[in-house]
Every structure is written in structure tokens, then in C-alpha cells.
Amino acid sequence: MKNFDIRDSIFQAVYEHFKKDKNCFFLTADQGSFGYNILSKKFPSRVINVGIAEQNMVGIAAGLALEKKTVYIYAISSFLYSRAYEQIKLNLCSMNLKVCIILSGPGLCYAPDGPTHYSLEDIMMLNNLPNLKIFSPYDKKTSNIAINNFKKGSSPCVIRCDKGEFIEQKVNSLDSAEILKGKKNVIVSHGFFINYFYQHQKILKKHDIGLIGINKIKEFNLKKFIKISKNYKNIYYVDEAWLNASFGIHLSNILISNGIPKNLRILALKNEFLKKGGNRLEILKKNNLDMSSILKIICQKKYYVI
Numbered sequence: 001m002k003n004f005d006i007r008d009s010i011f012q013a014v015y016e017h018f019k020k021d022k023n024c025f026f027l028t029a030d031q032g033s034f035g036y037n038i039l040s041k042k043f044p045s046r047v048i049n050v051g052i053a054e055q056n057m058v059g060i061a062a063g064l065a066l067e068k069k070t071v072y073i074y075a076i077s078s079f080l081y082s083r084a085y086e087q088i089k090l091n092l093c094s095m096n097l098k099v100c101i102i103l104s105g106p107g108l109c110y111a112p113d114g115p116t117h118y119s120l121e122d123i124m125m126l127n128n129l130p131n132l133k134i135f136s137p138y139d140k141k142t143s144n145i146a147i148n149n150f151k152k153g154s155s156p157c158v159i160r161c162d163k164g165e166f167i168e169q170k171v172n173s174l175d176s177a178e179i180l181k182g183k184k185n186v187i188v189s190h191g192f193f194i195n196y197f198y199q200h201q202k203i204l205k206k207h208d209i210g211l212i213g214i215n216k217i218k219e220f221n222l223k224k225f226i227k228i229s230k231n232y233k234n235i236y237y238v239d240e241a242w243l244n245a246s247f248g249i250h251l252s253n254i255l256i257s258n259g260i261p262k263n264l265r266i267l268a269l270k271n272e273f274l275k276k277g278g279n280r281l282e283i284l285k286k287n288n289l290d291m292s293s294i295l296k297i298i299c300q301k302k303y304y305v306i
Helices: 006-020 034-042 054-066 077-083 085-093 122-126 140-152 192-198 201-206 222-229 247-257 280-286 291-299
Strands: 003-005 024-028 047-049 070-076 099-104 133-135 157-161 165-167 176-180 185-190 209-214 216-218 234-242 263-269
Touching (some): 003 006, 006 034, 006 140, 006 165, 024 034, 054 070, 070 077, 077 099, 140 157, 192 201, 209 222, 234 291
Parallel strands (some): 099 157, 133 157
Antiparallel strands (some): 133 216
């Protein structure tokens, strides 16, 4: 299987859109990347750095969208959804404008930069907004699918944009996909964690633990999820989010309200500020969200994974 940089994959999909549509614009709040540099050099008149002004950037995007432009906006996740939440809600979602919000560095992606850069409640906050889709791609194909879905639609969306090399999966989807087959236990997640668990696929296969990846989180396809999870007795929803902000709570409510009997357990971060720092994997291990800790919970035995 090939590896692709997940952020470059998203920008490559945006680049392909720009080549075909001269009405595309890209705004950044002083956030760069390799893919952004290519885009800005090729289309300088349609790529604008507004500076560190996330609220203003959303307002500009709304104005462009009202002029029938298709707009992408890009900034560090924790700054964009929190500082500009009111503008996202009123300027974009209430007016149902075609703007794609690319959140750079979701979850603990920027862990070494400290708590200011943690993005642990974005899904919960954005999941409340009508008209907004949310995607959390986990490889190159799901990135392309997310961008293409936005491109073909007429509503705003959010794409959670991680970074680093992600394994290209054989099975992927706009909605949910069964990446690894198991017996009675299955791990369900999205984005970073799909790549993380697939790196430990030998361990999951040894213990007959399945893996389901979710791409489109908001406008969740329940029918598809039920179809691929029907043979599992126990679902473990693993999330790089505070427990009270986990999409797993929403998923649990969906299953209960539709009378679908499933044992669902949410494995997420405690509802407390993380101030000790460290890299992403160190923080996950401290919070029992590493492979060894999760395996211990599922199998109810102690395992050590290197």
C-alpha cells in the first residue's frame, strides 16, 4: 500500500478544482503549506492571504460566495472554528453559502505547540450548525471524495485536514467503510485514528477486531453504517476529542433513537485541559488512547504494543 501526505492530498484535490473552475478562490489566515505554495504560485490572483484575521476571512468568503464564487478558507483548526464561530454560523451556514472550511491540524495534530493548538471540540460545535457538512478524511481517496462532494454541492462544508503520511486504504467511502473485518468487536473512528489503527493491523487481526472508518461525519449515513456494522456485538468509538465533545455521543443517540441495539463504548479524552504537553502519541498514551491501552479495554487483558 502507498503512503500519501494527507494535507498534500487535500490541496491536490483543490488544485484540480482550480484548474477547471475559474470562479474558485482560496483564502488563508496566514497559514501555509507545501500545497498552498503551489496553489498560490499557479493562481496568484485567486489566492489571498488575509493575515491573522479569521473572522474577517469568513466575512470575505461570504461576500465572494454571494457573487457566485466557490471559496476555500484555510487556517489552524483551533483558531478558525473558535474565533470565527459566529461568522461561520451566521455568514455561511444561515445563508447556506458554498464555502469549504479547511481546518488545519485537528485533534492533537499540533500537540508540540501546546493547548492553544489543540482542537478537541470542533466536531461537537460544528455538528450543531444546519446546512454544514463535516468530513474527516483518512487517506488520499477520501480527501478527493470530500472535495468532490463539496464541489458538486451548493452548501458549506468543513474538511478536517491532518498532516503527515497516511496509508492509502483499499476500502474507502464518502460515508463509512469497513477497512478491517473482525468478529464481535469493532473500532470505529475517523481521520488520524484510522491511519494509526491500520499501522497496527496485525494486532487487530490477531484479536479479530474490526475497523470502520467514517469520512462524512455530519449528514451521517446511518443506513450505510448499520449495514457494515450489523455483525458486530460491541462498538468502540475512539475519538481524539474531549468525551463530552465526541461524535460518539451523537452516534449513540442516533442508534438509540432508531431502536438499534448495540453495545457502544466511547474512548476519548477526559474533560480536562491538557497542560503537560508532549507529542501526539505521548499525550494519547498518557490518556489511555494508545494501542496497548485500547487493546486492554477491548480484550480485558493487559497487552504491550511497541
